[in-house]
Amino acid sequence: MTGIRPERLRRFSRVGMIAGAVLLIVLQVPLAFLALVQAMPRGGPHELDAASEFRDLSYAGIFWGLLVLLLTFPFVRARFLRPWWYAVTLLAITVLTARQFLFPPYT
Numbered sequence: 001m002t003g004i005r006p007e008r009l010r011r012f013s014r015v016g017m018i019a020g021a022v023l024l025i026v027l028q029v030p031l032a033f034l035a036l037v038q039a040m041p042r043g044g045p046h047e048l049d050a051a052s053e054f055r056d057l058s059y060a061g062i063f064w065g066l067l068v069l070l071l072t073f074p075f076v077r078a079r080f081l082r083p084w085w086y087a088v089t090l091l092a093i094t095v096l097t098a099r100q101f102l103f104p105p106y107t
Contacts, residue, residue: 013080020075027068028088034061035092038099058100065093
């Protein structure tokens, strides 16, 4: 009877978990930064509003978030990572979408 031995399966699972976690953390840091920049309060006559100069910043963040969601799916599906890995990305997409469509900072 041939098959994967349990110790090899555990090692493969651990490598998949580490690879998935590192990849997603590297991809979620720029997304979190975009969401943070867009969520900053605007106002004041002397405040520099960098986000108003970049009208497409929210769209880029939403696109990036959807890409991260697509890359998260295989790792969660293979049970290398748990489903809570979707939460950070979904929160960032929600912030970016709300900022773009409900509270536009652009004039």
